[in-house]
Amino acid sequence: MLLVNDHLLKQAWPGFVTGKLSDVAGLVAAPALVALLFWRRADLAATVLTGVLFALVKTTETGAEAASHVWTLVAGPSRVLADPTDLLALPALALAWWVRRRSLESGSSRWRVVVTMPLAVLAVTATSAAPMPTARSVDVDGDRITVQVTSGVTRVSEDGGATWSESYDSPPEGRPSPQSAACVPRQATRCYRLVKDRMAVEQSDDGGRTWEPSWAMSQGDSERMARRYSGIPGQSSMGLAVQARPGGHVVVVANGLDGILVRDVSGQWQRLGWPGGTEEPAAEVDLTLEFIVAIFLAACMLFGGVGAGLRRFHLAYMIFASAACLGLFTMLISASAPASSTTEAFMPSLSWSELVPLIGGSVLVTVVGVLVSFVLACTGRARGAHVAVGLVAAPLVFAGVYTPFYGWSQGAPGPYWVAVALAVLLTGLVVLAGALLIRHDARRRSYLDGSSTSRPT
Known part of the structure; x- marks a missing residue:
């Protein structure tokens, strides 16, 4: 009822009936979900708690505001309004209690919980999401x-x-x-x-x-x-x-x-x-593409630092490390394309039936690339200093790329191109510092091994 009513009936016939149907169905499903939060089975406590919280949300502005913030965290930008007429749905808790007794008589199995809980959570969070006010x-x-x-x-x-x-x-x-x-x-x-x-x-x-x-x-x-x-x-x-x-x-x-x-x-x-009342929830700026690029460049920095310290197997390591990084990038882009406006541009015409094989293939390529690169790094006796540079520089590269765009999403800097320039500058500084450290270590080892007649600079 929650899924059909909120995604179909409310859009076709918004009003009193469809609004109350959501409340009734939610009160039937909520006690069972709340009961899962208790360490021991506490059906009565879960049912009473559901009724009390529902009454507070529907009869007080403070409760409605608190519920809005909670549902925004769970299901995205949402608005819950105090409406005392929704208390007409409270008898639905008796139906929830009856369902509970029937489940006890039939011997509820764990597999039922595993199968139905995700669907129930999806339905309950779906009913809370409200269209953005305009x-x-x-x-x-x-x-x-x-x-x-x-x-x-x-x-x-x-x-x-x-x-x-x-x-x-x-x-x-x-x-x-x-x-x-x-x-x-x-x-x-x-x-x-x-x-x-x-x-x-x-x-x-x-x-x-x-x-x-x-x-x-x-x-x-x-x-x-x-x-x-x-x-x-x-x-x-x-x-x-x-x-x-x-x-x-x-x-x-x-x-x-x-x-x-x-x-x-x-x-x-x-x-x-939105002055003069409860502040309307604002949607977050979609930074999915910038986040994926930051992850990709951080992975490149990590694999690059390790590869720079290899004593052998350089070509094989480069091939599999590149495959791991590209597989990771493809996996993240394809998985986020249906939900993100920024990554959808890479795959605008692919449906989920086409994306699933692509995601599965990219996951396989990533896993194989990572495992083989790890084996080659061990057998190729990668130098510890170079590995340490890669491990330290990777999160710094991620921060250098993502931080300017996160600041831009909050309003500073103002223009997007400034965030791009800052990301390039910060990333370049981290890469340059890492390269200098690797070069210094290589020269130091060359001097200590006696293969150079000059002192390192």
Whole structure:
């Protein structure tokens, strides 16, 4: 019921019935999952705990906020709303208790737990995931500004956008489509309009004959948003309204997935996000490709350091080490392609039925390459100093590659190309330091062996 209702019925018929079906099915499945957390079988405690937690989440804002954070960690960006009417589903716990008694009478086997638990966890976490909220339109009614949000929780301001509060009022029937342009009341020469397919606003001082940029999201922020919400509508400004205020006017923009944008009476633009209530969960920037590249280069550094210290079998080691690194890269790329917008570009036309053999083959190549490289390193008597350089430099290379991109995902540095330059610089420094250490060790050994007549520099 959870899987069918949340992935099919809710999309076709959103409303009271499908919402309560999720609560009923969740309360039937949850006690059995909670019981697995106890060291000894404690079905009664698990059932009571499920009911108490459900009641706290549905009747208190604190409980709903805590549940939102927990489900975001488990299932991705989620929003749990307090709704006392959901307590109507509590009798479903009696059904869960009845199922528990039937399972005891039939002699529940371990294999049933192994088979059904992953499906139950998938269903429960699937029902918690909520679509990302999107600010889609702005309405002005006197001193009241209302921003309609797809999550159903609107934002309301009565002081020109300075402060906001949440409202659960349903939007009026027959409300017109979001407006994309508006002029200042009683000042028709100053107008504002949204830029199509962008998060940007233009203004006109001659009644709309000519336009010039007024605000635009920076390139770095646009790239981060594209990574966060790949394929999700709402990555452009969607609605705009202008309100006359003492001392000037304010402009409020429904900025899609970015929330609310406001121009105050002084002319300053501010991205407010989701003010006036529980902060909406923000999706993480997709850094899958950068993570895979960091892993790949770290593996290359590790194998390279070991290979530089070999006394023999250099060619064979190079072949199998290269196979291990390329197999690792192919395995990670193919495994993440269906879920990541950045890695999907490598394999855009492959289905899971085609990816599974590719993943299996790359795993085999990686394992064989690693094992044979290890054997060749042992039989080829790799020098300890070179192995130590590879072991130390590999995590440093990973950090040098990944850290700038992680910082970019958090907003610093701003442009993506700066993160690329920093990653190249840091990785180059680690590789250079490793090469110098290996060269110094080789010269030292050559001097100690008497094969050189000059002292090492």
